[in-house]
Amino acid sequence: MAKAEKKGGIVETVKTIVYALLIAGVFRTFLFQPFWIPSGSMKDTLLIGDFLFVNKMAYGYSYASCPSIIIPRFGIDIDAKDICGWADGDNSRLFGGEPQRGDVVVFRHPVTGRDFIKRLIGLPRDRVQMKAGLLHINDQPVTVEPDGQFVETAAPQGPQGLRPRCKEGPVGPGGTCTKDKFIETLPGGTQHSILDIAMQGSDNTSVYTVPEGHFFFMGDNRDNSSDSRVPNIAQGVGFVPYENLVGRADRVMFSSAGRSMLYFWTWRADRFFHRID
Template sequence: MAEKDGVLQGIWETIKTIVYALLIAGLFRTLLFQPFWIPSGSMKDTLLIGDFLFVNKMAYGYSYASCPSIRIPALGVDIGADDFCGVFQGDRSSPDYEGGDRFLGGQPDRGDVVVFRHPVTGRDFIKRLIGLPGDRIQMKEGHLFINDEPTQVVDAGIFEEVFAPQGPQGLRPRCSNGAVGLGAVCEKRLSIETLPNGVEHHILNIGTQTFDDTGVYTVPEGYYFFMGDNRDNSRDSRESQASGGVGFVPYEDIVGRADRVMFSSAGRSMLYFWTWRADRFFKKIE
């Protein structure tokens, strides 16, 4: 009998340990940092497919979007932050809605690399913050204008990568040097763009695209305007939500700021150690 009680006690202690571990992990992810894999090339060359980073949730305070999402397509699991914490979400049907609120809220800075929830699909996106509330944003011949002033852009040569499937999805890059074969060099024009507050970052250009020339986007109060650094291969705030883009992003949909790449793998799996990019480990995001 004593032996049976000892086994039951051991099982109970194991269960408690697992529960405590899950609670601690959930608290860590909700309040401090959220892991994030880069799935696409929209932020090249700042972020590459296969980069792994932690999103700093403390940077801008907390909203419903700070709650974790659990998505396991193979098992049909799709639980969003609004399922966990939707009670804290603002009423977007209200005419008085202006982007929602945050607890201990801080304002993001222009040029920050930010993870946010897509206002419609709820999927996590990562882009660079370009437009603040009240800003006028426009593209003219591929050049970014903020409040009717052009950003400073300096040529930085050519960004090169191998034309081959990238990441778990096997995505192939787009090239400015035309159609190239597998294993060939894929090129894009590389520039350094300086935003009005002095933030410098790389941008890539493939060629003339639809969103190289746009109308003026006036960012509403409580909303933000985001763009990918790989300008010609990014679905972002230049494209409306009705067309599958991001549109303006409410303040409360922001998850946090990306500060540093922790790990990077160019292969279809992080277990393929021969594809690890050691030069990107702990790389600061600028």
């Protein structure tokens, strides 16, 4: 009798775990996907260590909606195409919604398949160009207004120990690191913060004409972002197909300034449920 009860208890435990995994899988595939900001390419809109949920319902569903499970420590690398590759290739979406210029979007890199998060700058058929650090869309310059400086400490950030780039050039550990801050207004009226460090190659580009069914993305930390300004064949992002969009980022849930999001004593008090503009 005791053995039967023990066996029954084990079976129920296994069932509970399976049901929990199924529910979590459905939640992540169709509703929201967790995302932890690993780099500073979207400062100061998003900081290294911000934790958010990506709204997958915003743009409908494609093969990219299936989760990728990557745990290098255990040799696990399951790509979304391994699960939903049958839906890849026609650049379409189920219940597809149209992304809007200015949205902060998580998408799959067209070549590596890794998740990126950037701001949507160019829509299909748009002409996008950078001239002397100023964004031009369809041959018209966007409006930018000075908004002071973004100040941070020159120190390793996040689990990768990334050091920020500073307007002052190399700054010693613990020093003050600044970037010029501006408010950029995109066609349609969306306003957001951008950062500028120094004039560099990505501040002067050729004209990019966005193909039909594709989008052009840029990081808000303009001088520290690998984005659509660099073709994906040259280790950049290039134009991103519609089917590669994962979802829209609307709000930061919490943020850790430490090496791990589990270090609750490093959580930033002003980032809880912070709205993403």
